[in-house]
Amino acid sequence: MSEKITGVPTYLMVFIALMVLTAITVAAAFIDLGRFNDLVALGIAILKATLVVLIFMQVRHSTRLNKLVVVTGALFLAILFGLTLSDYFTRGFLQ
């Protein structure tokens, strides 16, 4: 088995990317984008989390079974949010 070891330059680049994304999130919060403020903030957070998962947590080098478990966790979270919000957001449709 060959173990792919992520090197220091990669880690440093990801760190800088995460810092830049944090700065962008903070800056974007002060710009009035209306409904898109939430989307931008969440989108950037998802991007940061993806970088951490793939590179810091080395999921990009992991087995397919491992990747499946990661995706499944996210999937169940999506189900939790999706089904619950579909209830709350459709209340008041029928008077």
Add this chain to the structure above:
Amino acid sequence: MSASRVSGQGTVSSGDPMTGKWGLAHQFDSFEQQKESSYLGMWLFLAQEIMFFGGLFLAYLVYRTRYQDAFAAGSASLDIGLGAFNTAVLIGSSLTMALAVWAAQTNRRKATVWFIFGTILLGGVFLGVKAIEYTDKWQHHHVPGPHFEWHGDGDPSKVEMYFNLYFAMTGLHALHMVVGIALLLLVARWAWKGAFSADNHNFIEGMGLYWHFVDIVWIFLFPLLYLLGRA
């Protein structure tokens, strides 16, 4: 299955961190499988943690859409500078954690210890800032309960809900950090004793997975709690 080092076996990565003895536990067919099951176990735990925090995030989302103005007002009372600083500190601690794992993988014993201590230090800074924030909240009577007072915009009972969620989510997160720091102290001790190496680093990789997860939770907490309605 003998636990002897066979050429062509490749890198071994599992062992007993307390004694530093590496080897293949009898229930596994190969070092590969042993390593993978260690990762899988930690990730299954993290998947559960995702749901654990997910419940609180969902509650926050629902109440936020219902009490938009009150939540924006509550959020505005948080110090965005401290929050951004803490975000940078925690991401930095993830960097030091990743570097600690790298150092273990490349047989750098002292560097491993230094990076673990760096992670512990940054984690401590994060918790210190949180303590400052919590104290400030306490002094302004923003802690939900019998002494809660709200004199700003928004319906006080709705703003109190914001602070309920703020303390529940950041409190749970801080608890995870305390546990993480306690484990890191243990890992630092083992690393000092030379337990981790290119042949034996599953435990420290698992520790890294836990720590990165705690960082990810904060990556979502920060914009949701601190950056609402600032425009």
